[in-house]
Amino acid sequence: MSASRSPDISLRPDETIDGLMNGRLRLIQSRHGYRFSIDAIFLSDFVTVREEDVVVDLGTGCGIMPLMLLTKRAIKLAFGLEIQEELATQAARNARLNGFEARMKVVMGDLKRLPFHEGSADVVICNPPYGKIASGRVNPDLRRAIARHEILASLDDILSAASRMLRPKGRFATIYPCARLADIFCRLGRFNLEAKRLRIIYPTLQSRAKLALIAACPGGRRGLAIEPPLVGQGDDAFLSPA
Amino acid sequence: MSASRSPDISLRPDETIDGLMNGRLRLIQSRHGYRFSIDAIFLSDFVTVREEDVVVDLGTGCGIMPLMLLTKRAIKLAFGLEIQEELATQAARNARLNGFEARMKVVMGDLKRLPFHEGSADVVICNPPYGKIASGRVNPDLRRAIARHEILASLDDILSAASRMLRPKGRFATIYPCARLADIFCRLGRFNLEAKRLRIIYPTLQSRAKLALIAACPGGRRGLAIEPPLVGQGDDAFLSPA
Numbered sequence: 001m002s003a004s005r006s007p008d009i010s011l012r013p014d015e016t017i018d019g020l021m022n023g024r025l026r027l028i029q030s031r032h033g034y035r036f037s038i039d040a041i042f043l044s045d046f047v048t049v050r051e052e053d054v055v056v057d058l059g060t061g062c063g064i065m066p067l068m069l070l071t072k073r074a075i076k077l078a079f080g081l082e083i084q085e086e087l088a089t090q091a092a093r094n095a096r097l098n099g100f101e102a103r104m105k106v107v108m109g110d111l112k113r114l115p116f117h118e119g120s121a122d123v124v125i126c127n128p129p130y131g132k133i134a135s136g137r138v139n140p141d142l143r144r145a146i147a148r149h150e151i152l153a154s155l156d157d158i159l160s161a162a163s164r165m166l167r168p169k170g171r172f173a174t175i176y177p178c179a180r181l182a183d184i185f186c187r188l189g190r191f192n193l194e195a196k197r198l199r200i201i202y203p204t205l206q207s208r209a210k211l212a213l214i215a216a217c218p219g220g221r222r223g224l225a226i227e228p229p230l231v232g233q234g235d236d237a238f239l240s241p242a
Numbered sequence: 243m244s245a246s247r248s249p250d251i252s253l254r255p256d257e258t259i260d261g262l263m264n265g266r267l268r269l270i271q272s273r274h275g276y277r278f279s280i281d282a283i284f285l286s287d288f289v290t291v292r293e294e295d296v297v298v299d300l301g302t303g304c305g306i307m308p309l310m311l312l313t314k315r316a317i318k319l320a321f322g323l324e325i326q327e328e329l330a331t332q333a334a335r336n337a338r339l340n341g342f343e344a345r346m347k348v349v350m351g352d353l354k355r356l357p358f359h360e361g362s363a364d365v366v367i368c369n370p371p372y373g374k375i376a377s378g379r380v381n382p383d384l385r386r387a388i389a390r391h392e393i394l395a396s397l398d399d400i401l402s403a404a405s406r407m408l409r410p411k412g413r414f415a416t417i418y419p420c421a422r423l424a425d426i427f428c429r430l431g432r433f434n435l436e437a438k439r440l441r442i443i444y445p446t447l448q449s450r451a452k453l454a455l456i457a458a459c460p461g462g463r464r465g466l467a468i469e470p471p472l473v474g475q476g477d478d479a480f481l482s483p484a
Contacts, residue, residue: 009363113340182427184435195424200442208466226420226451229444229471 003141014089017097025071028094029062032233034066034087039127039175039211042230044068046199047173049075051108056081056165058158062160064126065092065103069081075123076179079116080106083153111161123161128155129241155180156185163191171196173215181212199227203207251339257332259339263320267313268273276329278306281369281417283452285309285474288441288455289415291317295364298323298407300353300400305333307367308346322342322348325395353395353403366404366414370397395421397429405433408460414436415457420422423454436462441469 011017014031029035042075043063043164049055057065060229061079069075078100088108095104097207109115162172172193176184178200202208213230253259271277274329287306293316299307302322311317320342324330328411330350339348346371351357404414414435418426422441429435439457455472 069324116440162349178440179465181440181466182430183464186426186428186431188424189428198420198423200468200471204470205473206470207472222425223421224423226423226442226448226454228446228448229442229473230449231471 002141003133004152009093014150016087021068023069025067026097027062027064027067028097029091030086030090034061034063037127040064041068042201042211042213043125043173043175044072044125046175046197047123047125047214048197048215049123052076052163054120055079055123055125056116056121058124058126058161059083059128059153060091060106061087061127063094065127066091067094067098067100070100071098076103077102079121080104080221081109081111081115082106083108084162110236111241112157113160114164116165117144118164119167122167122170124165124170126158126162126172126174128154128158128174128176135238142215159187159191159193163218168218171215171217172214175211175213178209178212184214188216192219193217194222195224196220197227198228201230201232203232205231248458251293252464258450261309263313263481267309269306269309270303270332270337270339272328272332276303278304279369279386282306283310284453284455285367285369285415285417286314287458288417288439288479289365289367290413291315291440292364295316296362297365297367298358298363299326301370301395302348303329303348303369305336305348306316308333309336309340309342311344312342313340318345320346321335321351321363322346323351325350325352326349329464354399356403358405358407360406361409363407364409364412366407366412368400368404368414368416369424370400370416370418371395383438397426397453398413398433401429401435405435405460412459413457413459415455417453417455420451420454426456434461435459436464438462439467440467441472442482443474445474450458 015028016031018027047174049069053075054077055069055075056079058081060066060082063080066078066080070078078221080091082091085108092106095101116233185195193216195214195216199213200209201211251337257270258273260269262269270442290313294317295317297311297317298321300323302308302324305322308320308322312320322333324333327350330348334348337343349357408414427437437456437458441455443450
């Protein structure tokens with residue numbers, strides 16, 4: 001796919017530009033390192049956002065979720081926090097490539113030492129590393145490994161960051177493996193986050209679910225809504241974001 | 243429906259006998275008081291049982307779940323614990339009516355003072371009262387109210403009883419409102435029960451789920467399997483057990 005390559009959106013040798021949403025969104029990604037997954041699409045479709053919302057994405061990678069929220073849905077401002085310099089610069093170039101430099105800010109930093117004011121976010125989203133350290137084989141590509149395993153941030157680090165960043169009536173949304181659903185429900189409570197919405201992703205109507213979308217809010221009344229199932233046509237259907 | 247009325251299966255004036263499973267199971271129920279719900283069918287289909295299992299049903303009502311397990315699925319022995327005398331005698335008559343007097347024992351008692359040895363059950367099942375006290379209107383019929391509200395047993399009482407009764411590799415299964423799913427997941431852990439299977443019941447593919455089937459086991463490795471969705475054709479389909 002062709003792309004305008006202005007000086008400040010320089011494409012590196014190992015990078016590609018992919019078109020998404022019928023070309024409305026263009027995305028620089030590494031050819032071999034971290035690439036966004038369909039989870040990011042699910043999560044950016046799932047989260048409740050409003051026009052005046054300030055959204056923070058913890059571990060934004062190439063910036064896919066802020067970009068999708070700005071392109072498809074009306075929000076005021078998106079911050080993408082990313083600890084890995086290479087990905088942070090990629091996300092910043094993606095913001096410029098899509099004309100969002102005024103409404104999407106990429107911040108290089110660690111969610112364990114939040115570079116934001118507490119209570120400043122309407123919405124916090126996170127597509128977290130799924131694997132516990134020492135579970136599964138750690139990906140030999142360190143960038144992918146950090147995105148997929150709890151090397152730099154544990155689930156508790158993420159929930160703690162979300163809890164501190166959110167304003168009182170804010171919302172937190174994440175996508176998480178079903179195998180650890182009981183675990184995340186209990187941990188949410190420890191950080192004063194109450195699970196409010198759950199949407200389960202079933203590859204087919206006959207298969208076990210692997211991932212669940214979860215929305216929580218600080219404190220608040222108890223009561224979880226399990227939304228209609230999200231059903232694919234098999235694993236393959238979920239692999240091509242189209 | 244006609245029924246043999248031997249002297250020890252006397253039908254009371256306010257009772258009916260209904261046929262279930264194409265007449266393989268006959269069930270005495272009160273005409274106006276507590277009647278079993280479709281939840282009991284879902285739960286007795288959901289729980290994993292083996293031929294040599296001793297199963298305990300906490301709050302057995304008219305005995306529907308032990309009866310279904312003995313009729314449809316091979317288990318060794320079923321105990322139905324019931325605190326309400328009228329229902330306990332009804333369950334005992336249902337055991338005799340269906341020829342299960344040797345394999346189904348009805349015990350009148352309170353799950354807060356378990357009349358069983360600890361660690362004696364392979365499987366504990368419970369179709370618990372859903373409503374928290376003071377939530378919703380309490381049913382004016384006290385028998386129904388006890389079955390539906392946490393008047394005599396709280397969720398913690400039930401989980402504590404299950405935890406004490408189960409042998410180390412035993413299984414606990416229950417059905418619970420989705421609105422309280424996060425709550426039950428956290429409480430399971432406090433009683434050393436680990437959620438292992440979750441099956442969500444959706445009235446239709448487009449609707450929110452109201453109930454979930456949950457299986458847990460004592461201690462053990464973490465890891466929850468979310469099984470394929472159970473989807474009806476609307477609420478009505480779930481109301482006629484056929």
